[in-house]
Amino acid sequence: MTDLETELAETIAPEIRDDLMGRGYSRRHLGRIAALLGGGVALAGTASTAFAQQSAKAVVGAVRIGSNECWTGPLPAGVAAGQKLVTEGNRYEPDDEHEKLFAAVAQVEGVPVERVTAWPGSSDPLNRVAVTFASPTRGIVTADPTYEQIWRTGAWLGVKVTKAPLTADYRHDVKAMLAADPNAGLYYVCSPNNPTGTLTPIEDIVWLAENKPKDAILVVDEAYIHFSGTQNAAKLAATRDDVMVMRTFSKLFGMAGMRLGLTIASKQIHDKMMRYDGMQVTNMLPMTAVACGTASLPLADQIAARRGQMIAAREKTIAHIKSRGLNVLPGSHANMFMVEWKGKTPKEMQAAFLTHNVQIGRSWTAYPQMSRVTVGSAEDMQKFCLALDKILMA
Numbered sequence: 001m002t003d004l005e006t007e008l009a010e011t012i013a014p015e016i017r018d019d020l021m022g023r024g025y026s027r028r029h030l031g032r033i034a035a036l037l038g039g040g041v042a043l044a045g046t047a048s049t050a051f052a053q054q055s056a057k058a059v060v061g062a063v064r065i066g067s068n069e070c071w072t073g074p075l076p077a078g079v080a081a082g083q084k085l086v087t088e089g090n091r092y093e094p095d096d097e098h099e100k101l102f103a104a105v106a107q108v109e110g111v112p113v114e115r116v117t118a119w120p121g122s123s124d125p126l127n128r129v130a131v132t133f134a135s136p137t138r139g140i141v142t143a144d145p146t147y148e149q150i151w152r153t154g155a156w157l158g159v160k161v162t163k164a165p166l167t168a169d170y171r172h173d174v175k176a177m178l179a180a181d182p183n184a185g186l187y188y189v190c191s192p193n194n195p196t197g198t199l200t201p202i203e204d205i206v207w208l209a210e211n212k213p214k215d216a217i218l219v220v221d222e223a224y225i226h227f228s229g230t231q232n233a234a235k236l237a238a239t240r241d242d243v244m245v246m247r248t249f250s251k252l253f254g255m256a257g258m259r260l261g262l263t264i265a266s267k268q269i270h271d272k273m274m275r276y277d278g279m280q281v282t283n284m285l286p287m288t289a290v291a292c293g294t295a296s297l298p299l300a301d302q303i304a305a306r307r308g309q310m311i312a313a314r315e316k317t318i319a320h321i322k323s324r325g326l327n328v329l330p331g332s333h334a335n336m337f338m339v340e341w342k343g344k345t346p347k348e349m350q351a352a353f354l355t356h357n358v359q360i361g362r363s364w365t366a367y368p369q370m371s372r373v374t375v376g377s378a379e380d381m382q383k384f385c386l387a388l389d390k391i392l393m394a
């Protein structure tokens with residue numbers, strides 16, 4: 001058995017491994033199965049729990065402001081491009097759809113086209129980068145609170161996960177992150193951060209890139225960057241071979257159910273992540289999503305307009321909440337904010353909102369008195385404010 005086969009066999013969740021071996025598969029076959037099915041088998045345990053935690057089951061018909069989705073679907077030109085590809089669904093790839101997407105990303109972000117790869121969302125590469133760069137001897141470092149998927153992946157892989165609290169103004173404390181584990185294999189920065197919506201300045205991200213161990217990777221998860229419209233880390237991933245920027249079309253672009261994400265990184269990083277299953281994940285994307293993403297990405301004015309709608313709804317809602325004597329965490333640059341309840345737990349408030357047909361988000365262990373609320377449409381947020389008033393008066 002080669003080292004890689006052994007390594008792959010060990011990535012399979014124990015219950016799945018038992019089942020496979022019980023059916024007569026050898027350890028060598030386990031490695032091959034993991035290679036064949038990639039993230040699907042290797043990370044079955046963690047991926048499903050991560051998702052279940054991340055987004056509670058949607059209440060159909062409710063005002064859905066719990067899962068950081070966009071309140072509306074893709075931009076009209078994206079819808080048209082996707083629809084056209086539906087009519088050409090008989091072809092695996094009607095035209096050079098992948099190349100057109102990569103070219104659009106390279107153009108919009110100013111990065112070399114060979115550094116761009118697409119995925120069915122960003123959850124797969126997030127798991128995959130952990131498998132590739134972290135191990136029981138090289139940990140993962142994140143902020144706390146942050147998007148927790150990588151914590152679960154790390155825990156499931158037996159990797160030490162170290163969490164450094166955000167600064168007093170809710171940035172990633174990059175110096176504390178490095179000090180917390182100076183020999184980690186992966187440093188994860190989420191900017192804007194989920195659940196606080198707060199940004200970490202690009203200078204801090206550059207500092208971490210320059211001071212982390214040379215062979216560690218810095219992952220900058222920019223799932224919400226289009227909602228902030230500020231400086232991003234794409235150029236850093238274009239010029240350094242140890243930084244990866246991760247994007248998703250699930251947020252501002254309104255494509256969560258269509259599944260499209262991007263990574264910007266060196267070829268060496270991408271190759272290393274792909275050695276498990278030879279690019280099959282990225283080569284088999286739904287063409288409807290690829291075409292929709294390609295058409296949407298360059299629409300700077302429409303992106304800015306959508307961002308503007310979100311900001312207006314967010315600021316009006318926050319003002320309303322504050323006028324009722326409640327505290328909202330400052331500095332969100334994304335379609336979410338954290339609100340601190342008085343006298344009731346986040347679970348109780350979530351249940352109370354549901355009785356008014358409004359589904360809000362959950363709390364994070366670092367901030368047990370707060371709930372994350374997603375910014376929906378102006379109308380959604382009006383319903384949220386009305387429900388809040390009724391709950392406070394009850």
Ligand SMILES: Cc1ncc(COP(=O)(O)O)c(C=O)c1O
Pocket residue numbers: 054067068120121122123124147190194221223224247248249250256260261
């Ligand atoms: C910070 C962050 N990264 C990544 C993801 C994964 O999103 P997707 O797999 O839909 O691209 C999410 C989803 O909520 C997120 O909040």
